[in-house]
Amino acid sequence: MLQLNNIHKTFYPNTPDERRALDNVSQSLNPGDFVTIIGSNGAGKSTLLNILAGTLLPDEGDVWIDGQDVTAWPEEKRAKLIGRVFQNPLMGTAPGMTIEENMMISLGRTQRRSLFKGVTKKTRERFREHLSTLEIGLENRLNSKVGLLSGGERQALSLLMATFTEPKILLLDEHTAALDPSKESLIINLTKDLVEKHQLTTVMVTHQMEQAIDLGNRLWMMDEGNIIFEANEQAKKDLTVPDLLNEFEKVRGKRMANDRALLAK
Amino acid sequence: MVSALYGAVESGLIYAIMALGVYISFRILDFPDLTVDGSFVTGGAVASVMIVGGTYPIVATLAGAVAGLIAGLITGLLHTKGNINPLLAGILMMIALYSVNLRIMGQPNIPMLNETTLFTMLSSWWMNLNIDQLFMAPFEWLGMASFAPRTFYIIVSMIVIVLVVKKLLDFFLRTEAGITLRATGDNQSMVKSFSTNTNLYIMIGMGLSNALVALSGALVVQFNGFADVNLGVGMIIIGLASVIIGEVLFGKDKIIRMTLAVILGSIVYRAIYSLALRVDFLEASDMKLITAIIVISALVIPNSLEKSRAKREFKKSKQRAALNREQEGEVQHASAK
Numbered sequence: 001m002l003q004l005n006n007i008h009k010t011f012y013p014n015t016p017d018e019r020r021a022l023d024n025v026s027q028s029l030n031p032g033d034f035v036t037i038i039g040s041n042g043a044g045k046s047t048l049l050n051i052l053a054g055t056l057l058p059d060e061g062d063v064w065i066d067g068q069d070v071t072a073w074p075e076e077k078r079a080k081l082i083g084r085v086f087q088n089p090l091m092g093t094a095p096g097m098t099i100e101e102n103m104m105i106s107l108g109r110t111q112r113r114s115l116f117k118g119v120t121k122k123t124r125e126r127f128r129e130h131l132s133t134l135e136i137g138l139e140n141r142l143n144s145k146v147g148l149l150s151g152g153e154r155q156a157l158s159l160l161m162a163t164f165t166e167p168k169i170l171l172l173d174e175h176t177a178a179l180d181p182s183k184e185s186l187i188i189n190l191t192k193d194l195v196e197k198h199q200l201t202t203v204m205v206t207h208q209m210e211q212a213i214d215l216g217n218r219l220w221m222m223d224e225g226n227i228i229f230e231a232n233e234q235a236k237k238d239l240t241v242p243d244l245l246n247e248f249e250k251v252r253g254k255r256m257a258n259d260r261a262l263l264a265k
Numbered sequence: 266m267v268s269a270l271y272g273a274v275e276s277g278l279i280y281a282i283m284a285l286g287v288y289i290s291f292r293i294l295d296f297p298d299l300t301v302d303g304s305f306v307t308g309g310a311v312a313s314v315m316i317v318g319g320t321y322p323i324v325a326t327l328a329g330a331v332a333g334l335i336a337g338l339i340t341g342l343l344h345t346k347g348n349i350n351p352l353l354a355g356i357l358m359m360i361a362l363y364s365v366n367l368r369i370m371g372q373p374n375i376p377m378l379n380e381t382t383l384f385t386m387l388s389s390w391w392m393n394l395n396i397d398q399l400f401m402a403p404f405e406w407l408g409m410a411s412f413a414p415r416t417f418y419i420i421v422s423m424i425v426i427v428l429v430v431k432k433l434l435d436f437f438l439r440t441e442a443g444i445t446l447r448a449t450g451d452n453q454s455m456v457k458s459f460s461t462n463t464n465l466y467i468m469i470g471m472g473l474s475n476a477l478v479a480l481s482g483a484l485v486v487q488f489n490g491f492a493d494v495n496l497g498v499g500m501i502i503i504g505l506a507s508v509i510i511g512e513v514l515f516g517k518d519k520i521i522r523m524t525l526a527v528i529l530g531s532i533v534y535r536a537i538y539s540l541a542l543r544v545d546f547l548e549a550s551d552m553k554l555i556t557a558i559i560v561i562s563a564l565v566i567p568n569s570l571e572k573s574r575a576k577r578e579f580k581k582s583k584q585r586a587a588l589n590r591e592q593e594g595e596v597q598h599a600s601a602k
Contacts, residue, residue, distance in 0.1 A: 101448070
């Protein structure tokens with residue numbers, strides 16, 4: 001479903017600020033796979049996600065989605081195949097417009113926009129049905145401005161809008177990081193339900209190890225632009241937070257030892 | 266005095282179409298578009314040249330609107346493909362259009378006094394119908410015949426034209442394409458993430474906005490009986506004044522209410538304008554200053570009113586709390602006794 005071949009990305013090349021964000025990353029996902037990515041700041045998680053989404057072009061390598069080479073596709077073309085939820089709840093919805101109008105925008109992935117109809121009775125029913133699966137009462141507030149919703153409600157709506165048109169790939173960019181713990185568990189549960197319901201191939205970036213272990217069937221740990229550890233479905237079942245920390249320390253420790261050796265010279 | 270107010274309603278209605286255009290760029294797309302100063306004249310220039318050349322006035326008026334559409338599309342192109350800041354893109358187009366307008370007109374001023382314009386057509390059609398009597402009747406009946414305008418055809422026909430434009434705009438803004446256009450102004454990156462070419466929608470919006478502005482310009486030159494290359498100076502501020510006054514006085518969340526508010530705002534602006542002209546020490550040349558002051562006060566006053574209201578509420582609630590404490594203290598005091 002998703003294939004990454006030898007992706008390289010360096011920011012500010014040939015300057016003192018040069019930073020290698022991705023260093024020869026190759027991976028593939030099968031349909032229905034749900035991978036969680038963890039790693040410290042600057043590990044390259046967001047760069048990877050941006051390259052998948054098409055907001056960044058890789059320096060080398062290519063991205064394949066559903067059997068098509070999409071590397072050169074602009075963001076809006078690729079968005080036909082990709083649903084995305086951002087970290088900031090304000091980014092995924094238009095605050096000045098109503099819930100049903102926001103849902104209408106998300107239909108743009110699957111159909112051309114017409115000049116003759118707005119929100120029809122039939123689509124409104126469809127929206128209401130999908131909104132009711134969130135179980136936070138949004139289905140009764142179709143004509144409320146989204147700007148009046150709380151952060152958690154807006155993020156739940158973003159999540160629904162990104163998933164209900166069944167994209168080939170779902171990208172979740174630390175989509176619970178800006179929420180309080182109760183809202184966070186709501187969104188995580190919704191993520192589980194929606195991904196399962198639509199059988200979505202999902203890539204989720206997170207800072208929380210429990211989340212990374214709890215969700216999905218695969219796990220990648222990133223550091224310094226590389227995937228330094230991965231767990232498949234079988235391995236992930238027995239994985240614990242200390243295991244992950246251990247893995248991380250191993251790689252980090254090795255590098256620190258190298259640095260020390262270099263400095264000692 | 267009263268006839269001046271009728272004049273205000275008439276020109277308020279004609280300029281309302283321009284204000285609706287400004288509403289699209291300024292409020293819906295969040296694009297402060299200075300092209301308006303140029304495209305308003307472009308619409309008037311194209312219409313007047315064609316009318317003098319003998320074209321049917323309705324065709325000439327629509328051609329003026331199309332010229333504005335093209336100007337708006339170019340401004341949109343400068344911003345989206347050229348990556349030029351919105352304000353600068355508008356200023357550049359405004360300057361460029363000044364020369365273009367002079368080219369179209371061939372001279373700085375085109376008189377149309379003896380030409381057949383949309384308004385002379387409407388006027389003769391109206392006279393044939395002979396229904397001014399009907400509109401005059403209530404005034405005469407109330408003994409206020411001297412307060413009535415000479416004729417009603419401009420007001421009636423402009424109400425019809427403005428309502429048609431408003432209805433079409435309301436309809437468009439609630440279609441799928443219209444919803445996408447509004448969302449583009451609200452949260453562009455979100456619309457992009459749902460596979461929409463937002464650049465295209467910005468261009469459509471800018472084109473539509475300037476088409477309305479130019480349509481208004483084409484009507485204004487026919488109403489005035491002449492076209493002038495300097496007609497558009499300060500037009501954007503007049504448009505903004507109408508939008509802001511409308512929002513403050515009549516605004517509501519719904520699109521149909523907003524477009525109506527903009528139209529009424531334009532009429533109120535013209536009324537303020539004509540009243541200000543009646544003040545002795547003010548001259549016609551002071552109008553730009555007055556317009557600027559109207560816009561500034563419409564922007565500042567509602568804000569500061571809201572703040573002082575919040576402050577009063579806060580003080581009140583504090584007093585109430587203090588009073589409550591006192592009473593409780595008394596009660597305790599009494600029970601202690």
